[in-house]
Amino acid sequence: MDILLLSNGKIAGNQHVMEFASEAVVEQIKRTGAKNLVLIPYAVIRSSHDDRVALVQETFDALGLDCNVTGLHRAEDPVKAIQEAEGILVSGGNTWVLNKTLHDLGLVGPIRKAVxxxxTPYxxxxxxxxxxxPTIRTTNDMPIITGAVLSSLNLVPFQINPHYLEANVEGHMGETRDERIQEFLEINQYEPVVGIPEGTWLHLLNGELSYHTANGKPLKLFSHGKDPVYYTAEQSIQFLMAHSC
Incomplete structure (x- = not known):
């Protein structure tokens, strides 16, 4: 398996999606030889799916990679398209819409099998x-659809909070991100949450998990009954792969 999980699409100063992790993206594409990539754009709400495909194609072009990106939304048979894809890309947007669409189209099983x-690189x-x-319960997104589904691809055995922000906003009287995650842990005591801030990513290669950052920001691990622990890119986080929800 070769899985890259980015906290976000862009950071300040970036022109292209995934630019801050471009070295990792280039290495993955060259390592796997993937050329025909399928983008899953179902999370995109405020722009068109075709526009998102074009933006991602621009990224690969700018990186000098000979890759062709097609949108899964254009496939006559989405399951077959996943089965034949040499690489799977999944855009950001609304997690609830994305996850429900994957379930509705019967794509969860095929994606898991492919990856x-x-x-198949992801x-x-x-x-x-x-x-x-395992589930999307630690997303920051609003459940803007009905009939939302919680279980997901389960490519890693722990929960992730992308866009993790450790901050107290002046004038904001609601819960901080840390407090929301602590609420999750009070109910789900055996499910650690990994907070990855902007400009960082996780890489799972043949069962080996590592953390990477373009800006030096550490990962923050939340576990029930314990103080949060920070991990830098130089530290091993392989123990997270031994966790079982």
């Missing part, structure tokens, strides 16, 4: 990272 059994950011968890 975990066939070794790159997700924001919502595309949320769905790699």
């Amino acid at each position: 975990l059994e066939q070794g 790159i997700g950011w924001s919502a595309g990272t949320n769905i790699a968890c």
